[in-house]
Amino acid sequence: MTVRIYWQLDVAQQPARGEIAARPAPTGIARDVRTRAITRYDHYAQIAQAAAQTAFDGLFIVHRPQSDDAAIVAAAIAREVPRIELVAEFPASAGSAVYAAKQAVTFQRATRERLGWAIAPSRPAVERAHDGDRVPNEALAARTEEFLTVARGVHGQHPYSFAGRFFEVENGGFDAPLNRVRFPRVFLQGESKEELALSARVADVHLFCATGFATLSRQIEALDMLALQARRSIGFGLIQPVLARDIDEEARRDAARAGLPEQAIVGDYAEVADRLAALARLGVDHFVLTGGSSLEESYVVGQHVLPRLRALLDASRAAA
């Protein structure tokens, strides 16, 4: 299986960048000719363009309630960014499964099937109540499963009927030409046994959080077993913070400044590529790479780490 590598766009990161209201007051020295037509969305488009130009396979746009919605961002930048897959993360409480599937079809038709769906990780009931989501914790997996079942149902079958606990549809399903595009690739997350079992049944890719080598190995093995039982094949994904520099010492220096998570991979270009390749050998076939300053780091990783990583992956494939 070829390894797919995504760059993460975190809409809440560097919140001042591109934000009109956050522009500094004029000092009277440097003339500022920016109009209000230049916005945060230009910044998002630039990150996406960077990911495309540095040969990432896709952009993973994270759901952040305090900032722009990932699906709106994905659509707003889609027509100006070529080639790459645009994965939009959203909560399963967003609305009707039929309507979500219908929206996905338009996105796919307009962008040559470049949409991906990521269901946001589940949050505590108190937080979900802010969003009008009153589904009890123990029913969250069932809701996500129904959501995806119904969305895939109306996407792939006509007529399609379903009556469940959360969603229902009668004689649904899309006609030509809406039925000619692929369903988006579905990413799910979570570390619990229940979440792994859910992924085994309905996800295309399960995303793990960065963790120790041994833990990840156990998790992949467990998910592999569950998928086997469900008679499905599933992608093993990993959300992995990285910080790569020309020289290892500089990488450590910048990591200390940035306050990176403990599980971040830090090192010179070759070392970061080596460690990612080792994770790929463990079974990871979808990487969502994240970096502190999304635009600049996408160039660093895309230009210096990805070519090394792909060379290592090619070499190990040839050896196998």
Next chain:
Amino acid sequence: MTIDFYWRLPTHGCHSSIRYGAYDRGDWSPLAAGNIAPGIDASGADDGFRYIDHLAEIARAAEGAGFTGGLIPSFPNTDDPWVISPLLARATRTFRFMIAFQPGFLNPVHAARLSASLQRATGGRTVFNIITGGGGPAQTWWGDSFSHDDRYGRTTEFLDVFKGVWTQKDFSYRGRFYEVEHGGLAPLLAHEDIPEIWFSGSSDAALQSAAKHADYYLSWLEPFDQLADKFARVKERTAALGGEQKCAVRVDLVARPTEEEAWRDIRIGFEHVGEERRRQGRGGPTDSVGAARQQALRPSEAKRYEDLIVAPNLWGGFNLLRGGPALGIVGSYEQCAARLDDLIARGANAFILAGTPHLEEAWRVGEEVLPLLGRNRDLLLAAAE
């Protein structure tokens, strides 16, 4: 007071001419020579253009021709306005995206977040056309089994919550359909303006909901005196309920340099209507009061196009030529402008216009008809003096 004129983005493909039924723009018809978006390139292969590329052209035409924006309709076999709008946000500058949607399909808090994000992506160019009617098999197709009056109750609650989380920092709500505890949009999003809300629906349940939340009451075109009565009733009823309602009307136009040319297009179009189209024109079961009113015109039974002229420049067979309402205006540029003036005099505060093909007609109506507006009023004022 100025009047907003919107255009329409056809979300089910478009015809290159109103005379023939073929959807030769978009992929609702088989890919063949002469089709565009997608089309066939010199080597005979798909040329890579998609229907969204044609929609972008129509939006830019409407923008250039001076329209405020465009209505983006939503039906089971159309592309979706919530996706079209952000896809075209950065391809347009002043065009407002009037998103048609049924509130029941989205979580209101999520919808508020989507809307505020779209406001940020467009510089505040989002407008809503809230649809609640419909019903029948189409409603269960969407996965919605609520009854007609329940749906209006849900729309009211949806907008309560939608506006509540947008305008209040600590918003809680306990309704029949929605419950929110300590909600509220983040400051970055709450800073945006709430989109203008256009409402449809002719029933009592609809008017109650409109009085509380709508900025515009939107009607299909009806015979002018009937429409004037309806507007007067809506304004009166909603005022009694404590709301202030502006009224808007959706009108299809066939505007040509002369009236004769306009009717010639109608005649040829009528002669090309097939049995299949007539059957569709009869419509299916619906509990939408507006749709039932239009079906009562029975255009699909007409033998001659002239049978469907219900008043000067007013033709009742448009639904045979393309999907949508039956009544529309046919005439010279001057006559079309005069009829729009008549509607303004009868209480219309805004318009959604359309013509086929939508791209070329946006320029034509924008350049030839809109500049003539108000002449009628000037003449009336002069006569009164």
